[in-house]
Amino acid sequence: MTTPGMPIGAPLPGPGASGGPDQPAVTESAAEVHVATKLEETAGPGEKEVLRVEDLTVSFPTDDGLVRAVRGVSYAVHEREVLGIVGESGSGKSVSSMAVMGLLPKSARIAGKILYRGDDLLTKSAKQQRALRGRKIAMIFQDPMTALNPVYSIGDQLAEAVLSHEIMPRKQAMARAEEMLGIVGIPQPKKRLDNYPHEFSGGMRQRAMIAMAVINNPDVIIADEPTTALDVTVQAQILETLVQVKDEVNAAIVLITHDLGVVAGMAHRVLVMYAGKPVEIAETDRIFYQPRMPYTAGLLGSIPALESGGAGSRLRPIVGTPPSLINLPKGCPFSPRCPLATDVCHESEPALAATDELGHVAACHHWDKLADVDDPTVYFRTESEAV
Amino acid sequence: MLVFIVRRVIVSFFILLAATFVMYLLTANAGNPLGDLQESRAPNREALIEARIRLLNLDTPAPLRYFIWLKGAAGCLVPFAMECDLGQNLQGQDVTALLGVALPQTLQLVIAATVLAMVLGITVGIVTALRQYSSLDYTVTFSAFLFFSLPIFWVAVLLKEYGAIRFNDWLADPSVPIGVAVVLGVISGLFWMIVISGDRTRRLTTFAAAFVASAGALWLLSETRWFEDPGLGIIVIAVTAVGIAFLTTALVAGFTYRNVLYAALASAGIGIVCHFALASVLDDPSGLTIVGLALVTVAVGLGLGYGLGGLQRRQAMQAAVLTGLGTGALLFLDRLLGAWDTYSDQVGGRVIATIGARTPNFDGTFWEQGLDRATHLILPTIAIVLISFATYTRYTRSSMLEVLNQDYVRTARSKGLAERGVIVKHAFRNAMIPITTLMAFDFAGVLSGAVITENVFGWTGLGRLFADSLRAVDPNPVMGFFLIAGTAAVLFNMLADIAYAFLDPRIRLS
Amino acid sequence: MSNPSTPDPGPAPGAAVAADAQGMTVVARTQAQMVRRRFFRHRAAMGGLVVLALIVLLAFSSIGFASVPGWWDKDYWSIATVENGGRPTLSVLPTWLGGSGMHLGEHPFGQDNVGKDYFALTMRGVQQSLTIAFVVGLVGTFIGTLVGATAGYFRGRTEAVLMRFTDVMITIPLLVIAAVLGRRYGSSGIVVLGLVIGLVTWTGLARLVRGEFLSLREKEFVEAARAAGTSARRIIVKHMLPNIVGVIIVAATLAIATAILLEAALSFLGFGVQDPDTSLGKLISNYQTAFSTRPWLFWFPGVFIIAIALSVNFIGDGLRDAFDPRQNRVRD
Ligand SMILES: Nc1ncnc2c1ncn2[C@@H]1O[C@H](COP(=O)(O)OP(=O)(O)OP(=O)(O)O)[C@@H](O)[C@H]1O
Ligand code: SF4
Numbered sequence A: 001m002t003t004p005g006m007p008i009g010a011p012l013p014g015p016g017a018s019g020g021p022d023q024p025a026v027t028e029s030a031a032e033v034h035v036a037t038k039l040e041e042t043a044g045p046g047e048k049e050v051l052r053v054e055d056l057t058v059s060f061p062t063d064d065g066l067v068r069a070v071r072g073v074s075y076a077v078h079e080r081e082v083l084g085i086v087g088e089s090g091s092g093k094s095v096s097s098m099a100v101m102g103l104l105p106k107s108a109r110i111a112g113k114i115l116y117r118g119d120d121l122l123t124k125s126a127k128q129q130r131a132l133r134g135r136k137i138a139m140i141f142q143d144p145m146t147a148l149n150p151v152y153s154i155g156d157q158l159a160e161a162v163l164s165h166e167i168m169p170r171k172q173a174m175a176r177a178e179e180m181l182g183i184v185g186i187p188q189p190k191k192r193l194d195n196y197p198h199e200f201s202g203g204m205r206q207r208a209m210i211a212m213a214v215i216n217n218p219d220v221i222i223a224d225e226p227t228t229a230l231d232v233t234v235q236a237q238i239l240e241t242l243v244q245v246k247d248e249v250n251a252a253i254v255l256i257t258h259d260l261g262v263v264a265g266m267a268h269r270v271l272v273m274y275a276g277k278p279v280e281i282a283e284t285d286r287i288f289y290q291p292r293m294p295y296t297a298g299l300l301g302s303i304p305a306l307e308s309g310g311a312g313s314r315l316r317p318i319v320g321t322p323p324s325l326i327n328l329p330k331g332c333p334f335s336p337r338c339p340l341a342t343d344v345c346h347e348s349e350p351a352l353a354a355t356d357e358l359g360h361v362a363a364c365h366h367w368d369k370l371a372d373v374d375d376p377t378v379y380f381r382t383e384s385e386a387v
Numbered sequence B: 001m002l003v004f005i006v007r008r009v010i011v012s013f014f015i016l017l018a019a020t021f022v023m024y025l026l027t028a029n030a031g032n033p034l035g036d037l038q039e040s041r042a043p044n045r046e047a048l049i050e051a052r053i054r055l056l057n058l059d060t061p062a063p064l065r066y067f068i069w070l071k072g073a074a075g076c077l078v079p080f081a082m083e084c085d086l087g088q089n090l091q092g093q094d095v096t097a098l099l100g101v102a103l104p105q106t107l108q109l110v111i112a113a114t115v116l117a118m119v120l121g122i123t124v125g126i127v128t129a130l131r132q133y134s135s136l137d138y139t140v141t142f143s144a145f146l147f148f149s150l151p152i153f154w155v156a157v158l159l160k161e162y163g164a165i166r167f168n169d170w171l172a173d174p175s176v177p178i179g180v181a182v183v184l185g186v187i188s189g190l191f192w193m194i195v196i197s198g199d200r201t202r203r204l205t206t207f208a209a210a211f212v213a214s215a216g217a218l219w220l221l222s223e224t225r226w227f228e229d230p231g232l233g234i235i236v237i238a239v240t241a242v243g244i245a246f247l248t249t250a251l252v253a254g255f256t257y258r259n260v261l262y263a264a265l266a267s268a269g270i271g272i273v274c275h276f277a278l279a280s281v282l283d284d285p286s287g288l289t290i291v292g293l294a295l296v297t298v299a300v301g302l303g304l305g306y307g308l309g310g311l312q313r314r315q316a317m318q319a320a321v322l323t324g325l326g327t328g329a330l331l332f333l334d335r336l337l338g339a340w341d342t343y344s345d346q347v348g349g350r351v352i353a354t355i356g357a358r359t360p361n362f363d364g365t366f367w368e369q370g371l372d373r374a375t376h377l378i379l380p381t382i383a384i385v386l387i388s389f390a391t392y393t394r395y396t397r398s399s400m401l402e403v404l405n406q407d408y409v410r411t412a413r414s415k416g417l418a419e420r421g422v423i424v425k426h427a428f429r430n431a432m433i434p435i436t437t438l439m440a441f442d443f444a445g446v447l448s449g450a451v452i453t454e455n456v457f458g459w460t461g462l463g464r465l466f467a468d469s470l471r472a473v474d475p476n477p478v479m480g481f482f483l484i485a486g487t488a489a490v491l492f493n494m495l496a497d498i499a500y501a502f503l504d505p506r507i508r509l510s
Numbered sequence C: 001m002s003n004p005s006t007p008d009p010g011p012a013p014g015a016a017v018a019a020d021a022q023g024m025t026v027v028a029r030t031q032a033q034m035v036r037r038r039f040f041r042h043r044a045a046m047g048g049l050v051v052l053a054l055i056v057l058l059a060f061s062s063i064g065f066a067s068v069p070g071w072w073d074k075d076y077w078s079i080a081t082v083e084n085g086g087r088p089t090l091s092v093l094p095t096w097l098g099g100s101g102m103h104l105g106e107h108p109f110g111q112d113n114v115g116k117d118y119f120a121l122t123m124r125g126v127q128q129s130l131t132i133a134f135v136v137g138l139v140g141t142f143i144g145t146l147v148g149a150t151a152g153y154f155r156g157r158t159e160a161v162l163m164r165f166t167d168v169m170i171t172i173p174l175l176v177i178a179a180v181l182g183r184r185y186g187s188s189g190i191v192v193l194g195l196v197i198g199l200v201t202w203t204g205l206a207r208l209v210r211g212e213f214l215s216l217r218e219k220e221f222v223e224a225a226r227a228a229g230t231s232a233r234r235i236i237v238k239h240m241l242p243n244i245v246g247v248i249i250v251a252a253t254l255a256i257a258t259a260i261l262l263e264a265a266l267s268f269l270g271f272g273v274q275d276p277d278t279s280l281g282k283l284i285s286n287y288q289t290a291f292s293t294r295p296w297l298f299w300f301p302g303v304f305i306i307a308i309a310l311s312v313n314f315i316g317d318g319l320r321d322a323f324d325p326r327q328n329r330v331r332d
């Protein structure tokens, strides 16, 4: 790391790791606490917030009607923090992060606030947005096979990320590209600069994508399912690279995935989305051991690693499909699939509200039922035919 | 890569060989080559028939006759060692000689038109893709469909009537009545309104501005009797050249870093200065001088870009060269128009020609001759452009839309690349890959397109030769035409493959 | 004669599209229903369909066809005295707008130089041109599909031979080969002319279909059918072709549009329909020199050619969008 302007320090401990006990107390009047306030309180002390999303809604007018892809997402990310966003396919994870990047199609209707260090990106001009994009907020996409332009060399595409924000001789940009390739663990980076994407394996391409994302030393990296398209052995390496690089450039990460397992090892906090809404936010450990929303519990059921706990019974995936985003059902969007659903669930949609733990919010009328049992995934079990 | 090319060449050769065989058999059966003689009442009918049978080897069955033809044609492969013999036509003229006369005419006709159609079509296609579902998009889409539903000969007849006959009549006393100026102004206003698009106020201002500018300009030109002796004038040239400098800069680099713009402007400036400095050289130059000047322009542009480019040297060189060439083209056009006056007198006021490639026995300065060619080319060029332009627009549009949907375009945006770079560097480059194939196909088919155009506009090129000979059941010229058309087809298809490999690194290596 | 774009095959037809991949819709619609719906929503295509239907109806009902008489009382071969310089009597401007009222008159499209009724002549031209285009489209599509499917399914030597043959045929420009054939068969009647032209217009489709087949034959359902010992013919016809009907229908439509213009061009050059029969191209060709004196002789057939070609092109575009909606949608 010789490039000037790229601060390197000993990686600080992640904020979430030490966050919990120090937090100020919060009254737990169950009803509606303003979500944003709530989120602020989950932050570790002294950590500066870099990105805050407030009540973000995104909808797309289509031939079939208005697709309400994101309905009121709020979260905040602090320096060097890793925030996991989890949810089924179609729950609006990508759309909400594309909104942050300012990359949604023109047809999208966006409302709410996206604050980068206090400035609302949505009110900025296209030019100002572009200046931040890739420089302060960078993104890594799901499919490394298609995310790189097949007709330009890797070095070209990396250097371009630098040159988009800073005018400098090409050589210098290439040197930076080479350095970054080295950091993400690509051997012989100098030689590899001239390679075309098709000469890279999937894992290597994703590493190149990571290099491209961090080459400008961003504050926030949004990683949208960075490992989904890779095979299992490579997944772990890529995640490791991501963590290591994040420490190197001191960035916060928003890690999007539909796999709770990926989040387990990395994220400090997790936001669970369902049908375009955040349904639970808590520290990672809480999400895993004390979820307060049946949907989260159902997701946990699909992680094989935790399965060993419940001997004699089998976990099953959540039955049914997510609701149509055009005609959302009345009441809780999860109610058609929820084993805990009662009449009230079909009538009114629960808001995000505090639960039995500080900074743990969930959108469920019956979160306390989950608090009553030792293993919340129990509601998603069936008696095993075998044994 | 070399292996790939060599293999491709060999395959192409055999395909062409087979195609000539098929074509030979079909041509041999297209009609009775003795028909006209058998019906004639000439006293020496039998002798004439006999002579023709010998001339065309009609006593040999067609498949075998092919090999006789092939033997002569094989000579064309080795230009100097063997004689290229494609047989004779019914009058006993050598086909090679006929082709030699016809080919340059055809090339003159189709090359400019095809290149123009490509450039226009691709540009418009890109713009419509970027503005999908705008009124511009709908207008262009509809026009494109209309254009490729037009029979070219039908268009040609209209062009001759309105573009030449009536236009020339009007030139006799060229004045634009106020009413006409207003109508044209409205049309221009609507045009720009559609092109610019935007919200209501913007549309209305565009309309008003374009209306005033066009109607006013027409009125002014008419009042100053500009149409009698048109020209651009140095002011128009200078303003346009600066415009070109800005445009090329916008395309290749944008304006964040000024050096590129400076290089382009310098290039335009030098061009204007040369307009005066070279005045005497340009009074009656030779074609070679023009080519030389173009080369010098490129060299100067490269030098300017290199010197002034700073951190964006490459872009500066591109912008300077493009601007220089653009400015040069303007100056060229101005000179051509300068010859209008004398040319018009020489052709009796019938400036736009309907028939042929040149005014017979016309002699004049370089510029007058150039104008003569241009006025003969203009109508057929419009006809060809109108129709193949449509295909390019549609194809480019869909190719661009497809590419714009790709993940890597999203990646390019996500790194904060300016929209210009996203479009020009990422989207366009990839969209060009399939378009190259179309271009090659188009060039390959250009000669057959000339068949109709030449017949309508009375050009004596290859297409005319083909149609006339086929009508007269004269097989050798038909085969001669096909040999050229087929070779072009095979050659360009091959070039398409090679260009494809060149543009797409994924193919390049395998 | 390459189509501006190559449609991709949609997912297997008949498969219910339950909750699309993104979980956006839960309404199950069959592929065919979706295609139909998209097509009927395509305004240009619907317009084209209506115009084409009207033209066909007009052409065949007015002067009749074969031995069926039509409602128009004149025929296209009788010579009569030229009235009023052969001017058209068609009037569409109502009297209250200063016109002479809406009526057809004696010779709505005027008369040609020997006094033939030009309306009847034009209608005859439309019939002939449509017939040729239709025959060309059918024959070309049939052969193209056959060649492409055979090559793509059997691979190996069959494929090599068929595709090399296609390469050879593609080398000969369409207009050139059609002109040569037209020179020979132009006088044998329009159906024969259509047939022979169809025999040379299949090359593009053959390549297209082969490409589709190459990727289809690797799919599980084909493998499964093969493993079950289904005959090649059955696999091709029952399992594979239905998957690329979209490609074929679109290509066939565009082939018809191309054929309309090709016939016109051939007739114009004198290698198409021969006397005493007529076609739209021939009419234009015959009367192009009359443009400055009797422009209607030139306008009417021209307008019909353009209307037909334009309608068919729009229908083709609508079909393509309907079968492959992805192509026209920009995401970012
Ligand atoms: N341009 C668009 N027009 C209409 N609907 C859209 C558009 N983009 C996304 N959607 C819809 O928005 C919803 C949310 O999509 P999103 O991509 O955010 O899901 P996701 O949570 O990222 O899922 P995955 O895990 O599959 O990536 C989906 O139902 C999708 O169909
Ligand atoms: S609100 Fe009711 S339906 Fe919704 S998750 Fe909670 S228990 Fe289930």
Ligand SMILES: [Mg+2]
Pocket: A093, A094, A095, A224, A225
């Ligand atoms: Mg996603």
